[in-house]
Amino acid sequence: MIRTLFLIIMLGLPGLANAVEPDEMLADPNLEARAREISRELRCVVCQNQDIDSSNAGVARDLRLLVRERLTTGDSNEAVIDFVRARYGDFVLFKPPFKPQTYALWIAPFALPAAAFAIGGILLWRARRRASVEALSDEEEALVAQVLARHGRGDEK
Amino acid sequence: MKRLFAVVPLAVAVVLGGFFLWGLNPERDPSEIPSVLISQPAPEFDLPSVPGVDVPGLGRADLTDNPGPVVVNVFASWCVPCKAEHAVLTRFVERHGLRLFGINYKDEPEDAATWLSDLGNPYERIGSDLSGRAGIEWGISGVPETFIVGRDGTVLYRYVGPIVGEKAVAKFTTALTQAGALERELGS
Structure with missing residues (x-):
């Protein structure tokens, strides 16, 4: 009570x-x-x-x-x-x-995360593209096969 | 492009550091409110004289067409720092020919009259603001506050708080000199 x-x-x-x-x-x-x-x-x-x-x-x-x-x-x-x-x-x-002097105040909370996501996204996208570029092209595969054939198989000493 | 990204953390640190430095500055008063009156015409007001004090009241009309800039001081007998400031203002009036007007803010007329007869009256005119409405027109947040008003009735400068102590007096003197409100320069 x-x-x-x-x-x-x-x-x-x-x-x-x-x-x-x-x-x-x-x-x-x-x-x-x-x-x-x-x-x-x-x-x-x-x-x-x-x-x-x-x-x-x-x-x-x-x-x-x-x-x-x-x-x-x-x-x-x-x-x-x-x-x-x-x-x-x-x-x-x-x-x-909301006026020119306070634009930063009102817009920054939305603009800053947006910029962070944009920069992060671009960096990730570029890293992924580079990874795919690193795979060998058909020409390079052929060249490697040729070299290997000339010197014998890599695992044979 | 990559090199540019390497500079980003440094740039962020410098900008943030700049803000922190600004925030830590002991001279900065975070409670200071920027006045909207500066460079604006003095507000419309008309105050009667304080009964028992032999100087006329004060209104907007008294602030225009003066030969030079004048000072409007908001004071009250119940305000302790005003007493200390009173001596400083009196000295400005007596030694340097400052023209001083007063707004007696929310004060009992008898108290104000006693206060002025005890300490002396350096004011040329005093308006009695019993309701505090003129104070709102001037945008004051407390007493004392002091304004320098130009010849055309434009507010040139505002000092919040008592003009007491070396620093405050120096600051106010600089403002007075810049406004040309002192008849005789300091030191003469």
């Missing part, structure tokens, strides 16, 4: 790790859900590896309020994110945008 209770409490704890305070929340559950969604995509500029949804920093709270304020004035999710991005840069986005 105690164990079950302990388990329930422990499993419930992460849900409590929540910085959004009741006075910040919007009355409209729809808008509030969107605000939460946006807040999870925005990085807290003070505690850097936390999103503003779970950060207790002052600036994070201000940004949460700002997100909600923009939403209530009718902004779309993208418009709200762009508003914050215009002031804090791409750094506030947990998901970096």
